[in-house]
Amino acid sequence: MSETSLTGSHTRTPLALRFPSVLIFLAVLGLFTLGVTILSEGFGIGVISTSFVKTLGKTLCLCLVALAMDLVWGYCGILSLGHMAFFGLGGYAIGMWLMYERTRLIVVDSLVASELPPTAQEISDGIATQIFGVVGASEFPPVWAFAHSLPIQLAFVVLIPGLFALIFGWLAFRSRVTGVYLSILTQAMTLALSLYLFQNDSGLRGNNGLSGLQNLPSLDAVPQATVSLWFFWGSAFALGAGYLLCAWIVSGKFGSVIRAIRDDEARVRFLGYPVDAFKLFIFTLTAVIAGIAGALYYPQAGIINPTEIAPIASIYLAVWVAIGGRGRLYGAVIGAAFVSLLSTWFTGGQAPDINLGFYTIQWVNWWTVLLGLSFVAVTLFAPKGLGGLVDLIVDRTSPNRHGADLGPDPGALREKEAEK
Amino acid sequence: MSTLLEVSGVSVSFDGFKAINNLSFQIGTQELRAVIGPNGAGKTTFMDIITGKTRPDEGRISYGEKGLSLLSMSESRIAQAGIGRKFQRPTVFEDQSVADNLMMALRKARGPLSVLMFRPTAADHGRIAELAGEIGLSRKLHSKSGELSHGQKQWLEIGMLLAQEPRLLLVDEPAAGMTPAEREHTTDILREAARTRAVVVVEHDMEFVRRLGCKVTVLHEGSVLAEGSIDHVTQNERVIDVYLGR
C-alpha cells in the first residue's frame, strides 16, 4: 500500500494528489451522482425510478457508515459490533424532529378549524396523542424535550452517538478490554440499547419506531422525486466528505499510530502513545460519522424501529467491510455498496429462482445462506476481500514474507515465524 | 554521578509464586549496566515493573531528579517520561515501512490531536535518515519492516529506541539471533548510547556481557545476588552455584 509510506519529498502536495485512490474515488462518486441525477425522475429523463434513487441514496449512507467501520476496525483493529447502533441513534435523533414537526403541522391544521384558537397545551396534547397513542401514552416523554427544535436535534445527531461512544469507549478502553472481549461487549451494548428501545415506555414508540420520516415538514408540495434527489445529493456529499476526512486521518502519522495499535497495542504504549486516547478518539469519531450517515439514511427509508439497531445489523456491517476488504477505504465502500445492493436484489424477489428438479431454490429464502457461506469463504480464502482484486489489477501485491500473506492480522504471522 | 532510577524493596507475586522478592536496584544518569541471571530469575518481570506493565505488590520506584514515582503511571506516561524498552522478540510494526516506524518513535508530542495535526519537517526527515544510517538501514528506509531480516528488525527496534531519545534504555537480550559481526555492531551502539543516558541490558550470554565491559547485576529468584564487575561476579561462589548448578 503506497499510501502508508511517507514519500521522500518534503514538499506539501494536496492529499488527493498524493493518494490517487482518493482522486479516483471522488471522480467516480461525482460521475455517479451526475449520472443518477440525469437519469432520475426528479431532474432528468426518468429512467431511474424514485424508489430506486432512494435505494441508491440509502446505499451511499451505508457506504459512509462502512467507511467509519473500516476506520475503527480495518485501521484501528477495534471490531465494534455497535456502529449500526450509532447509525440508528443518528436516525432517531433526526426522526424525532421530522415526526414531531410534521405531526405539529397536522395538529395545528386540524385545530385551526375549531371554534376557539388552540392553547399551547392543547397543541402539545394533540401532538402527543397522535405520536404516542400507539403505545398507549398521551404525554411527551422527557427525551422529546427538544424535538421541536431542528438545530438541537441536528446537534443530537452528532452529540448522542458521540457521547454514547465516548462514555462506553472510555469505560472499555480504560479497563483494557480488547479483541474479542471488546467485540462481545459492544455487541452486548447494542443488544441492551435495542432491547431498551423495544420497550413501549422507552419514549420512542417501542417496536413501532418512528415513521413517516420521508415526508419533510412544510414541504408537502415538493414531490418525492425531488426530495429523494436532495437526499441523494446530501448522501453523496457526506460520503465524499467522509472519505476525504478518513483518507486525511489515515494518511499521516496518526494513521501510522492507529495501524500500529491494531498490530501491537502494547508496543505502541511503550513508545509513549496514550493508546486509550487514540482508540477513544477513533471510536467516538466513527460513531459520529455513523450517526450522520444514519440521519441521512432514515429520512430516505421513511421508518426507523429498534430492529434496525439489533446486534445483527452491526455484524452485517462488519460483513460488508470484510467482503469489501478492510484496511483500505475504498474496500469498505465497495463492500457496502456491492453486498447491500445485491441483498436488495435477492431479497426483493427479482433474482431468478433456481430449479434443481427436486427442489427450487428461492433466493428470498436462500440468500442469507449464500451470504453467510460466502462470508466464510471470503474470510478463509480472500482475507483482503474485493479490494484485493484492485491489487491484482494495479499489481501491487504485498511483500511476500515467508510465502504467507495473512492480511493485516499480525498474530498469525508472528506465530508462524515463532514456529519456524 | 547522580542516580536516575532507584528501585527499592519491590516484590511481586503471581498466584503465590514470588517472581520478584524485595528487589533493590539503582542506576546513574549515564551508566551502562548488564543484568544477568538464570531462567526465572525475574529479569523480564523486573523490566515489566519499571515500564509499568506489571504492578508490584509492594516497594517504591523513584525516577529522575524529582524522584517521580513510576508506580502510579501508565505505560505510555512512563515511556513519555523517558524510559524506552526493547523487547526480547523484535517487535516492529511489520505492515509499515522502516521510515514510518522511526517516525512514530521520534520524540514528539504524543497526544491524539497533536499527532493528527503533525506534519514532518525537513529536520524530522533528516533525523530519520541519520538514524537509519546509524542502524544500517538507509537503503531499506521505504521497505516494509516485515521484509527485514531478524537482525535488521533488532536494529530497527534499537533505532526506534534511540529515536525516542530516552533517558533510560531497557534492552532485553539484544544479541539474540545475531551474527558475530552484528553483535559487535550492537555492542558499539549500546556503549555509544550509554555515554548520554542510562542503559540496562538484560542478557544471558556471558561473552556478550563481558564485551560490554560494564557493571553487572546478577539476579536470582527475584532478588539481587551479586553486583560488580564481570570478573568480580564470575568469581562469586554463589553466582557459580546458581549458574553452574548444584
Next chain:
Amino acid sequence: MLNILRLLTFALAVAAPASAQQADAPIQKVLQEHGDIISKSSRRTIGPAIDALADSGLPAAREVLNRWQAKQMWRNEETGLYVFAEEVDSDTLRIFDVADGMEIGTAPDDDYDQLKPNSGIRGMIGAALVRFQLTDPDPAMRLQALETIARDAEAAHLQTLRGAIETEQDKAIAAAMVRLERLLTIQFAEDDADRIKAIESFAGDLGVDVRATLNPLVRTRLETADAVPETKDVARVLSPASDALPREDAYDLLVSADLAKPRISREDKRAALVANLENGAVAGVQVATLDTEAARDIAYAVLAQQGKVEPVATEAEIDATLDKFVFFERYIAAPPAVALAAASALKSIENKVAVNQGLDLGLDALSLASIYFLAAIGLAITFGVMRVINMAHGEFIMMGAYTGYVVQQIVPDYTLSIIIALPLAFAVTFGAGVAMERLVIRWLYHRPLETLLATFGISIALQQIAKNIFGTQARPLTSPDWLDGSLIINDIVSISYIRIAIFVLALLFLGLILLVMNRTRLGLEVRAVTQNPRMAASMGINPDRINMLTFGFGSGIAGIAGVAIGLYAKVTSEMGSDYIVQSFMTVVVGGVGNIWGTLLGATLVGTLQKGIEFLNPSNTLAAQTYMILFIILFIQFRPRGIIALKGRAAEA
C-alpha cells in the same frame, strides 16, 4: 284427618304397599309444615324449610336432606305425604318411608310428584348437610364438609364446627377443623376479643385463605373533615396531591360531599365557552385571544358573573379549599381494634410472604442459572481451551432443540423420545462442531476476530437453513408427563419439575466435565494443549486432534442444552441468538477457561436477571437491558472475570 285416612286406605288398596306409611312421624310432620314452600321449590323461599329440617334434630333429617338433594323425594299428589322413591321402570316407583327408610311398596309414578330442587337449592341443602357430614364416620366426608364450609362460610357453622372439634379423633382433620374454626371466629364471632385472638394466631401464616379472610376486615373508606378525628378507626391520613390521593380526586370528594364548589375540566370549560360564542366573541372577549388557559378562565368568569354558566372554583380556590380539609381513611368493615389486629397480622404475613418470595426468586434464579450454565459451558470449553469465539454456538443449541423435535415426530412416546434425543442431539452437534473445526476454524487459529466473523457467517447460514426447513413457526418440544407440574413447597414457593430436571442436568454436566477434565487422559491432554500447545505437541500430543475433539465436545453439550431449553421454551430458528449474548456474558463474567468461573458467572447472570425482573416485573425487556449494563460495568472492575488467570498464562 279423616280425609287423609280415606286417601290412605285408597292408596293402600291401589298400590298394595308392603307396609303402611307413618303419616305422623315427626319428620313427616316437619315436611308437611313446610309443604307449600318445599313444593314451590324456589331458592328465595326455601330457606326456612331447610333450616327447619336441619334444626329439627331428628335422626331422619339427614337422610331426607340427602334424598332431597339427590332428587329422590316424591310427594303423593293426593295425600301430600312425602316419600323416598326409586324408579323401577318408567311407570313404576318403589317407595320408601321418609321416617325410617322402610320400603312401603311400589306405586305407579302418576300418583307422585318428584321434587326437583335446582342447583341453587341443592347447594343450600348441601350447606345444611355439612353439620351432619362433620360428624360422619367417613374421614373423606368430614374433610369435604370442611371444604364446603370454607368455600361458603356462615355464622351458623361456627357453633357446629366447635361441636365437631370436640368429638374429632383424627388429628389431621382436627387440626384442619381448628384452623377453620379460627377463620370463622374472625369472621363471625360476637366478641371482638375472640376475633382479635384468632387474628393474632394467624400472624405469619402464608395460607391464601387467611389473607382472603383478613383483607375484607381492613377495608377503608376515604373521608374528609376539618380535622382528623381522634377515633381509633382512622387507618391513615392522606395529603392531597400525593400518589395515594391525586389532587382532583381529593377535591371531587369535597364536591360530592357538598363542601366545595364544583371544578370544571379544561374540556368542559372550552365547551362552555364555545356554547356562548356570539359574533366572534365570548362575553365580550375576542375569540382570537382565547389561546391561553388564563384568558379562557377570565372569559369564563365573566360568563359566570353574567349568570350564563355555573360558577366554578378556580385553581386558587381549589388549593385554598383543599388546605382547609384533611383527608383520611377510616376502617369500615370491622371495629377498629379488630381492623388494627388484622392489619398487623397482614403486615406480618406480608413480611413472611416477602421472605418466601425471595426464596421462590432464588429457585427461579437457580433454574435460570442452570440454563445459562448449560448454554455457556460448551462455549467456555471452546473459548477457554482454544481461544476461539464461536458465534454459531447459539445455532448449535438450536440444532439440538430441533433434533429433539424431529425425534418426537418419529417416536411418539415422550419419555423414550427424550432419552433418544439427548444423545442424538449430542451426536448431531458434535458432528457439526467437528466439521466446522476441520473446515473453518482450523485455518483461522490466532486470528480471533476473523474466527468470530467466520463463525458468525455460519451462524446466519444455519439460522436461515433452519428457517427454510422448519418454517418460522415455533415448534413444540413436549416434555414427558412425569415432568409436568410443579413441586409445591407452600402457597408461594414452587418450582416446576422441568426446571428441577434442567438443574439436575446442569449438575450432571458440571460433574461430567470436571471428571473428564481432571480425571481422564483426554482431559490431561486438553489442559496441556490449553497451557502450552507447542510443548504439548512436542510431547506427542496431537493438538489438532485435541482441538477437534474439544470443539466437538463443547458443541455437543450445546446440543444437549438445546434439548433442555427446548423443553421449557419455544423451539424457533432464532432461539440460539436469544442465548448467545447471555452465554458470552456468562463466560466473560466468570473468567475465561475456568469451569467454576462459568458456574459462578451463570449464577451471577441468572440471579441478576431474576432480581431485576422482580424489581420491575412488568418489563422483562428492561430487566435484560439493565442486566447487560450491569455486566458492562462489572467488566470495568474485573476485566478478566470473577476467576481470573494471572501471570504468564493470562497472556497466552
